[in-house]
Amino acid sequence: MNSTKQTSRRQFLKMTGGIAAVYTLGVARSAYAAGTDEIKVALIGCGRRGRGAVLDRIAVGDNMKLVAIADISSERLNLAISTFDKLENKTTKINLPHEHVFNGFDGYKKAIECADQVLITSFPGFHTTHYEYAVQQGKHVFVEKPFCIDAEGYRRCMKANKLAEEKNLTVLSGYQRRHxxxxxxxxxxxxxxxxxxxxxxxxxxxxxxxxxxxxxxxxxxxxxxxxxxxxxxxxxxxxxxxxxxxxxxxxxxxxxxxxxxxxxxxxxxxxxxxxxxxxxxxxxxxxxxxxxxxxxxxxxxxxxxxxxxxxxxxxxxxxxxxxxxxxxxxxxxxxxxxxxxxxxxxxxxxxxxSPYIQEHIDQVDAIRNGKKLHEGWFAATSSMIGIMGRMATYSGKEITWEDAxxxxxxxxxxxxxxxxxxxxxxxxxxxxxxxxxxxxxxxxxxxx
Ligand SMILES: NC(=O)c1ccc[n+]([C@@H]2O[C@H](COP(=O)([O-])OP(=O)(O)OC[C@H]3O[C@@H](n4cnc5c(N)ncnc54)[C@H](O)[C@@H]3O)[C@@H](O)[C@H]2O)c1
Missing domain, CATH: 3.30.360.10 (Dihydrodipicolinate Reductase; domain 2)
Structure with missing residues (x-):
């Protein structure tokens, strides 16, 4: 992957013309798992929070590289590329060959497969499926809040939480007050x-x-x-x-x-x-x-x-x-x-x-030092409390936790x-x- 050229904004625009990026991948074996200490990071959702989360992750100061990005909007992908292109330390922190820039609703899967750690900053409705897939693939994950937007999403998140625990993965949430x-x-x-x-x-x-x-x-x-x-x-x-x-x-x-x-x-x-x-x-x-x-x-x-x-x-x-x-x-x-x-x-x-940086410092510490960090339990639970409250305001009825x-x-x-x-x-x-x-x-x- 080191020999692959960086994708410039112009190259990407030319390549996509506003349509889907190329989906051919030779996914390199995780460098971190293979013995070097570089953590490969993927970003799912290149909006305001996603671009900020990458900068916060870089601010941790460890040996990491952003190796893949995904979005359903080619404009957002281009904006992310041009934002990261302006970074002073881009050559050491960013490596986005055009085949690792994924446009479309299923692009998240390919991006997740490229990385050791995934930042999920898409729309709330998608968080559950993106989280599930990252955990199935055995990736450390940061998921923005809320983790789920309905009861089915909550139940699926709780299953993904269990799997993450079994696989010893770290799970960080976007509830930055916790840090x-x-x-x-x-x-x-x-x-x-x-x-x-x-x-x-x-x-x-x-x-x-x-x-x-x-x-x-x-x-x-x-x-x-x-x-x-x-x-x-x-x-x-x-x-x-x-x-x-x-x-x-x-x-x-x-x-x-x-x-x-x-x-x-x-x-x-x-x-x-x-x-x-x-x-x-x-x-x-x-x-x-x-x-x-x-x-x-x-x-x-x-x-x-x-x-x-x-x-x-x-x-x-x-x-x-x-x-x-x-x-x-x-x-x-x-x-x-x-x-x-x-x-x-x-x-x-x-x-x-800043708690937005501190949360990444805490996760990287957990990944690198084998510490436990699993915020999926409280994050899915407090998301479900919000879902239950919304059910009450929409319906005007009393809602029990069990029914919700x-x-x-x-x-x-x-x-x-x-x-x-x-x-x-x-x-x-x-x-x-x-x-x-x-x-x-x-x-x-x-x-x-
Ligand atoms: N923790 C905080 O303080 C904080 C602050 C702001 C936003 N957020 C959260 O961050 C998330 C994103 O918010 P934002 O303000 O960046 O919104 P945004 O609209 O600026 O960005 C979201 C991006 O995700 C992309 N996206 C959506 N669905 C996708 C999918 N299925 N696959 C790939 N890309 C997809 C969109 O195209 C967009 O570029 C939300 O969950 C929001 O609640 C958290």
């Missing part, structure tokens, strides 16, 4: 009892309008449009409730579950809807089939509760944080106020790294081979809107 020193110390103090027994957590992702939007082009297929405007289609994003708020839900559950990666609420109920998304005031108002506000109350036992709020409407109260109340005080990320002592705030240290996990509706087409001509599971109404595919509480059935 942020301020959170780690905060949670340690809470678990040490600094504010007594925990009564409840309150978690928020109330923000404005999202910028990730796309307009439908003339003669564009529905699949092409929806995969560009992915955020507002729940089969791709899981709804903003899951896509964004899963971070805060994970922290609230981390606290109430006392660090048990499989802890979860017993049941939940909630309310939600879409008020502003369909208005021209939130232009463009082609608003897919997701809600724009949710509130969920998760019951852990007869006393302990997690309250969760998530909103995407501009000019409203904003908050992205977690709060905790104990019998001897309370806290807001990352400070605590015991009732009879001074408030504790996290003292930032000079050597604190065992009977929750499948919304992603796992068994279909997708192309840009495949009809997506959500289709437009005659007027071009997606109202008939949008849940109405009281009517929506959250089960199969």
């Amino acid at each position: 942020q020193n301020s959170y780690l110390e905060w949670i340690k103090r809470i678990q040490n009892g600094d504010i007594g027994n925990i009564l409840n957590t309150r978690v928020y992702w109330n923000a404005g309008q999202i910028s990730l939007r796309a307009e439908k082009k003339t003669n564009e297929t529905e699949m092409s449009f929806q995969t560009r405007d992915w955020y507002v289609f729940n089969w791709l994003s899981g709804d903003h409730y899951l896509e964004q708020h899963c971070h805060n839900i994970d922290v609230g559950n981390w606290i109430l579950g006392k660090g048990d990666p499989l802890a979860h609420p017993i049941s939940c109920y909630g309310l939600g809807g879409r008020q502003a998304r369909r208005s021209p005031w939130m232009s463009p108002c082609d608003c897919g089939n997701i809600f724009d506000h949710h509130y969920v109350e998760y019951r852990y036992d007869n006393e302990r509760v997690m309250h969760s709020q998530c909103r995407q409407i501009k000019q409203c109260w904003t908050a992205v944080t977690e709060r905790v109340q104990g019998t001897a005080g309370n806290g807001v990320a990352c400070s605590l106020a015991p009732y009879d002592k001074e408030t504790w705030n996290y003292p930032k240290k000079n050597n604190d790294k 996990v065992n009977k929750g509706k499948t919304i992603f087409p796992y068994d279909k081979e997708l192309t840009f001509d495949t009809l997506p599971p959500v289709l437009p109404d005659a007027d071009g809107s997606y109202e008939k595919s949008t849940a109405i509480p009281g009517i929506y059935d959250p089960f199969e």
Whole structure:
């Protein structure tokens, strides 16, 4: 592979002309497995987070090389190539021969096969199948949050988790708060009892309008449009409730579950809807089939509760944080106020790294030193808690964990081979809107 030339942006454009890259591969035996210490990395999903994740992975500073990339968009592949082309250390860190640049819905398989470690930063709906394949292929893996967007995805992730454990693979998740020193110390103090027994957590992702939007082009297929405007289609994003708020839900559950990666609420109920998304005031108002506000109350036992709020409407109260109340005080990320002592705030240290880099440092340490790192258990669990909450806001019903996990509706087409001509599971109404595919509480059935 060392003798293969780097692919320049111009070469790739010329080669693809906007269509699929060549799929012929002579997959080299893993250099790392063969005895050198170079870790070969593949990137699945070359969007904003994916390009950032590669830079974060490079920042670890070990002997690694990006050897393959995959995306369903040739524009994104080109953008990634030109981004990496500008790196000062590109010759030691990047080696992307054109036959290792994979365009299309099945390109992820070929890219995964080239690597020792895989970064999965595609749309949430695809995370489950990409994760499953990486584990089947025996690769160390970083999977962005959420791990799954429906109950079937959760069950599949739990099976992949077990396989990863059997194969001694490391699994890193995109829940970077789990690697942020301020959170780690905060949670340690809470678990040490600094504010007594925990009564409840309150978690928020109330923000404005999202910028990730796309307009439908003339003669564009529905699949092409929806995969560009992915955020507002729940089969791709899981709804903003899951896509964004899963971070805060994970922290609230981390606290109430006392660090048990499989802890979860017993049941939940909630309310939600879409008020502003369909208005021209939130232009463009082609608003897919997701809600724009949710509130969920998760019951852990007869006393302990997690309250969760998530909103995407501009000019409203904003908050992205977690709060905790104990019998001897309370806290807001990352400070605590015991009732009879001074408030504790996290003292930032000079050597604190960005959690986006720290998480890769921790995974590389685990890979290279044979340490255990398996975040798939808590990551799939907290993703499922978000799915359960979405089932409650969409349906208006009380949802138990057991029913959610065992009977929750499948919304992603796992068994279909997708192309840009495949009809997506959500289709437009005659007027071009997606109202008939949008849940109405009281009517929506959250089960199969
Ligand atoms: N941890 C964090 O703080 C954080 C921050 C931002 C985004 N994210 C997560 O990262 C993921 C990506 O978000 P983004 O903002 O980069 O979105 P994006 O739209 O910028 O990028 C996603 C990329 O994945 C590609 N893709 C989608 N499905 C694919 C498939 N089946 N095969 C190959 N490529 C595919 C898309 O074409 C696109 O280029 C999401 O899951 C999001 O929730 C996490």
